[in-house]
Amino acid sequence: MDNLMPNEGKELKISTPYGDFLRYPIKTHVVVKGDSLTDIIDKYVRDYLQNGDMIFISEKIIAISQGRAFDIDDIHPSKLANILCKFVYKSPYGIGLGSPWTMQLAIDDIGVPKILFAALCSAITKPFGVRGVFYKIVGDKGRAIDGPCDYTLPPYNHCAKLAPKDPDKVAKELEDYSGCKIVVMDANDIGREVLGVSDKNIDIEMCKEIFRDNPLGQKSQQTPIAIVRKV
Numbered sequence: 001m002d003n004l005m006p007n008e009g010k011e012l013k014i015s016t017p018y019g020d021f022l023r024y025p026i027k028t029h030v031v032v033k034g035d036s037l038t039d040i041i042d043k044y045v046r047d048y049l050q051n052g053d054m055i056f057i058s059e060k061i062i063a064i065s066q067g068r069a070f071d072i073d074d075i076h077p078s079k080l081a082n083i084l085c086k087f088v089y090k091s092p093y094g095i096g097l098g099s100p101w102t103m104q105l106a107i108d109d110i111g112v113p114k115i116l117f118a119a120l121c122s123a124i125t126k127p128f129g130v131r132g133v134f135y136k137i138v139g140d141k142g143r144a145i146d147g148p149c150d151y152t153l154p155p156y157n158h159c160a161k162l163a164p165k166d167p168d169k170v171a172k173e174l175e176d177y178s179g180c181k182i183v184v185m186d187a188n189d190i191g192r193e194v195l196g197v198s199d200k201n202i203d204i205e206m207c208k209e210i211f212r213d214n215p216l217g218q219k220s221q222q223t224p225i226a227i228v229r230k231v
Contacts, residue, residue: 001048007221013231016209020231023056023215024048025223030153031061033069037170038177040225046178048227054181055174056207058216058224059144059195062164062184069161070105072148077104080112084119088134095147097134101160102147109145109162110138118142140195144186153222167196174198183207183228187214 004024006012012022028044037057045055063069077085077100088098097103107115118137125133135143144163148156164170164184171182175198184196185207192211194204216223 004048004227007215007223010213010215012215014210014212014215016206016212018203018206018209021210022229022231023210024227024229025216025221026225026227027221027223028061028225030222031064031224033064033067035061035065037062037065037174041174041178045225045227049178049180050229052230054183054228055178056183056185056211056216056226056228057171057174059164059167059184059186060146060161061224062167062170063144063161064156066165068163068165069156069159070101071155071159072101073158075101075104075160077101078107081107084115087119087122095149097138097142097145099147099160102145105160105162106138106142106145110141114138140186140193143193144195164195168198169196171196171198185211185216187211187216 001024004026007025012024014021014023026044028040031040081104082100085098085100085103088096095102097106115138118134121137122134141163145161147160148158150157167184171184174182181202182198183194183202186193186195192208192214194207210228216226
């Protein structure tokens with residue numbers, strides 16, 4: 001494991017209320033549509049695994065491998081998407097639904113009624129200082145949608161991406177293949193969400209604590225997978 005170094009500004013070890021854990025970032029090639037996740041496990045991960053390890057996988061590479069990332073030139077935002085995206089908070093850590101392209105993906109994937117209901121609730125609560133209502137209503141499928149950012153590796157700096165399809169099912173299939181518990185993470189430097197787990201007994205709050213500092217990074221680290229080992 002000596003060649004698995006932490007990303008810049010991150011630590012391998014983290015202390016949590018659930019104990020101390022090591023998070024070994026795994027560098028891969030730039031994943032594209034059609035890539036096999038089991039092949040990625042075999043090529044980059046399997047040789048390092050020990051009994052009891054967990055594998056945390058970025059939701060982005062699952063979505064990309066499923067063909068759920070789209071060049072923004074191929075997305076044609078509607079008038080509704082152009083209007084709604086203007087009212088979405090734009091974080092420096094990810095564009096979220098704050099672009100016409102990502103909002104259009106949300107409309108297509110989640111549906112107009114739910115998107116409009118979320119927008120209405122957000123408009124009502126925002127004057128009272130309540131933020132995040134829109135994303136709470138659209139749920140994980142909406143929160144995991146992201147768009148082009150300058151720091152994203154090409155070609156995905158010109159793409160918008162949906163949430164992965166059936167993340168629990170994907171996680172279970174990868175556990176059956178690898179023999180390790182699998183966690184599908186949507187993490188950035190301001191938050192983290194567990195989108196899928198291979199076993200319903202996996203503690204979601206523990207997983208969030210393990211990834212409290214987002215050890216995989218968000219830029220050019222090219223480390224979308226981590227082996228997590230309890231100390």
